[in-house]
Amino acid sequence: MCSLRNFPLALIALLLNRMHWKRGSTSLKSTRQVSMKNKMARTLCLEATLDKGRLKISIHKPDDVIWSYEDIAAPMDRIETRCRKMIETLNRATGEGSAGYSDVLTKLKAVGRMLCDELLTPDIKEDIRKTGAHYLILKLDDHLVHIPWELLCIGEEFLCQRFNMGRLVKTRQKIAQSSNRVLTRPLKMWILANPGGDLAGAGLEGLEICRCMDRMNQEETVVDASLDSDVTHDEIREDIRNYDFVHFAGHADYNSQNPGESGWKLPGGNLTSRDIHKMAGGSAMPALVFSNACQSARTEAWKWKKDVKDDSFGLANAFMLAGVRHYVGTFWEITDEPGSRFALEFYEHLLSGRTVGESVRLSRAALIQEYGPDFIGWASYLLYGDPTSGYFDQKEKTKEPEKPELATSPNPAKDHTRGKWFGSSENTAKSTKKRDWLAPCLAILGLFFLVITGYYIYKPDFSRPPVDSETLKILQAQASKKRERIDQLFKELELIAASPEALAYDEVPSDDWTSGPLTLAMDFDSQRCFLHRGKEKLIASVIETQILEHTRVTLLERISLDIILEELKRANSKLVAPKNRLLPDLLTAKLILFLEVDLSESRPFILMHLADTKKGSVVDVLIEPLETDQPVLAQKERLSKNLLEKLNNLYPLRGRISGVTGKEVRLNIGSEAGIKIGQRFRVTDKDLTLEVVSIQPDTSTARAEKEELTLEKGWRVEAI
Template sequence: MKNNTIYLEAAREKNRLKIGIHTSRDVIWHYEDLPAPMDKIEKTSVSMAEALNNASRKGCGGLQEFEKLKAVGQMLCDELLPLDIKEKLRKSEAEYLVLKLDDGLVHIPWELLCVDDKFLCQRFSMGRLVKTRQKIAESNERPLTKPLNMWILANPRGDLDIAGSEGLRLFQTMARLNQEEDMIDPCLDAEITPDEVKERIKSYDVVHFAGHAEYSSKSDQSGPGQSGWKLADGNFTVSDIDKMASSSAMPALVFSNACQSARTDAWERREKTDEGSFGLANAFLRSGVKHYLGAFWEIMDEPSSHFAHEFYGLLSNGTPMGKAVREARTNLIDKYGPDTCWASYILYGDPRISYFAENEAPRKQSAPEPAITRATATRGTLFNYTLNTAKLKEMQTWLTVFLTVIILVSGIIAGNYFIQGFSLNQKIRIQELLTNQAEKKQKRTEALFRELTKITNLPAEQQNAKVLTMAMIFDSQLSVSNKKKENLAAFAIQNQLIEHSRFKILERKSYDIILRELIWEKPEQLKLLMPKVLLFLEVYEDEEQSLVLMRLVDKKTGTVIDNLFEELDVNKPILAQKKELSENLLRKLAERYPLRGLISEITENKVTLNIGYEAGVRMGQWLRVVGKDTFLKVISVESGTSSARVTKGKNNLKKRWEVEVIPHL
């Protein structure tokens, strides 16, 4: 039986190297203890990275840089590998090569050692396992169950259009995996802050970052703790990750598709101290991440985006991690030639692990729709559906000819009729897809509530008749561009609800994330205010149209109150349309949950009510005395009370009479 995996183990003791190669079936194996010019090797590795950085900044990275890279790979191979290990690597037919390194060797690009004119990362599907003297966080094992939760952070600073497109394309690809069953639940975000990342990252199984990263070495004044992701309002740094290490599980897989996101110094820990991590890879792995994928040097936007798409396409088809990286490298070489971006990627973690078992991988569609090829620019919905552009163009061409004939025969009116009919059908299709997506989220959220109930005692629902509570479940699924921001639709709706309704918004982030965090932490007592109403938000947007679904659900009964659709102007900012977006929602809530109170005091000039600002009373609102033809207008509001004057009807009011707010009057 052929060995599928070989292990290359290396350990450093000052300027000596202990290195050996073996298989999993070997009970005993040979290693060599040999001198190694580590200073020379380190200087060569640094100068190679800097040379490739400079080439990338100039927009090049072609044949000349490739030849330099190969020369360095051959030199490192000669310095690090004895002759017999070279021979074993040359003759091996294994699929996987696992590097078992100690923490003093992680900064060397082992994947680029060149044996017989071929890099190791081309010969084998590779991954790194590291032995370190650093402290490692003891975290709970993260259960990976379908659907996997995936967080895509794309173009967070708004200055990398290709990274934004990478995020949107990746989101669409992941969403289409759910054709037959729920495989993955993707969430796309753009302009996000470090605090939001710290708050939400542990809610996801897979995290993909596409944007700028900053690398800081131990020789820099700021130190390696300042390496990190560049976000909209500051950086998410290595020091931040170190502070997050705890019993709460981190994501299983993190892919930092950013410049120098896998570059590091040696992980040297001084005796009896722990000065923090050396780079993003070190920090994420110490905090509990099982697989980390990043770049050793600065990478070009377009090739790196293509690599990411190829990698996730392979991974989602059941390909193990290391093999997906290797084949994505090959695809990148086929497309871009000797561009050195393909060689930059480094994988930490067991390369044989698959996040989607082959028997669970989505079957390939035999029909031409709705498949997407890399050569086809497509535009469709973000949820389990895409428009086949070839078909669409063919339809448009046919329709144009047909309309021309109709116009010649019957005039422009008939032509307009057909155009409107086509648009209406497309809009109905999108509405159905958004509704189906919201229904899936509703079922998952209800399951989270049930699971939480099993592990802790949920508080009895004590709803104040004057104050109602609402929680929102949303995924920020807007397109990523310089004109759009994540969470804008949710923020606009929350803003209007706070200002114009009696509902208290429990959290400013997606409520299902809070539920997942509580389930993982398994609290003995739960101090969580329960919502009366759930609002599921779904957004579809392309270049031509924008559609928002707001699905209102009564949390106690699970009854769907209504599915409200709003069409927005794609040429106007979302926040500028918050009134139009929320108007029907506010009216529906007011009708379903009317604000009522009692008359507590009557004087000659005013009527005092037992409801105030906290209950949703606002200046200028109109009220009707229930069962009477008498109307009031609010003239002053306090926290728990308000005052009104009679504007219509008889003034012979009585205490304890009930009044009801008239919405939108």
């Protein structure tokens, strides 16, 4: 049984009754090698050394006793500049979300081809292109570790997509001899999840990995896993040698100027690379460390200095020098949910008996399948260590690891009913048979007031028992606590912002024709399946982008409302100079789009409830099938088509001509209503079209396409 030490009870409760799992058949074995015969046939070594601006590079088989190398010029300044720009671009794209991925893959391939041309000779490229090998071992010297060799691109394929890859490094650093780790049943694993307390996804990742280990132990104890959340720098240094595997899910710092200060972020002080390096030479370190954090394997060239004895060049360098056999980390920043998905896939494959290198490659493939190749998080991961090594026997080599078995429903359209706020007619006796999914309470803001409402979605699931009452109480308590915090923040902001007189405003004259601002908040917090939570957020992001591009809607942030209010409170404190304060001027949400994703294997679909807050009712319910064999980004038009049509038809953009100057007219609507430059309007009951040439917040200027018709003030217009 996985030991949960110092781990929040609420996070543990969130995982209850999430999914059923099937267990594969595996057994433990000490670190093993693929048989020598298979290894020779299936493995290539790419060896590279830099000496005085010249690159000595060769490709050979592991059992070759002699091989040739080629000596070529290496323009390292140009190569290093390209590498740095590539990492900066990828970090920026990750920060921007789906909007930043549109052309990143194309750029990544272009840089990968350029690096391939600079680093590999035509003969070596041809050997790689023709080989039938499954494994590619990179044997690098310490001048070349900062180059993303895994992303060299030959044709349309990156090396890391085709091969099970790992890095072996020769360095001028002094290597202290550590004791060899003897692996015995059961393997001991330490899972350090969300030590900073601010990455809920990392906490759930730790719980899911713990559950994964428990499934392995149904017949016999194969992995003895311990899960910690509240852990300090000193505790890790004291206890890390007691474990065979260590998994870290949290924040990491990368310091390019002083790489020895790079490390894991922990309460009370970071565990730095320099700290880890100091552990070299003692008793045996863990065999495998998976550092699932941003830039946890990024490094500069390892520039050795004779007079510095304990210098290190980042986390990967420090752990390998300390005696770790396999280190998995990331080259650039990663997002929460896809990173967790990669880790879970990795352990599923590793526990099924696959090698470490193959587990990394298959996890990349899973992310590409889940999020599409344009979502470049799959390319961030790399492995230090022998990729042909594994830790478990594989009894059924052709069998893929079992995935979570999600409950399916015969009729998705009837599985989700409208919540009580929107007039659900479910009676209490019937609802006890259903699985209750508690969606987070959404805040609907006035200028300085808040209406909080709850929304529940019920899904029949007779294959599993309903959520137990204790779990439901915890979820309800969390929602209630957040609601109370938001209420309190609003009260404090009201006191700070202004007197009651300052809250007075001029009432806008009533006009049944003219459109006002159209605001929408989206709720997409999933309670269904942790493994697919990242996909739900990607789908939500894609739909948000389509709404912004093709409608007049203004999207409001509601998921992180408490964080926004907290920042507004700070911005108006006495510690901030008056000229720098931010007076709150929040918008109300006219519409709320509740989004749920059901990824049942037989028939995945997206369910969208569009609710009008003023009317207090659901405007429409849309169900869109989700194709599992296509990336989400490739389905964006189809998934959002009906929703966009509904928004444009139900909430058209209308206004009136408020002034006429020659063939130009002034309209009484502007950017606040959603007008865009170049937008065309038709004049009702007239054969006349207008095109917008300039906009202001509450007015706009348009030009008539026909000159023979006299324009008049008061005419009604509607967007085409």
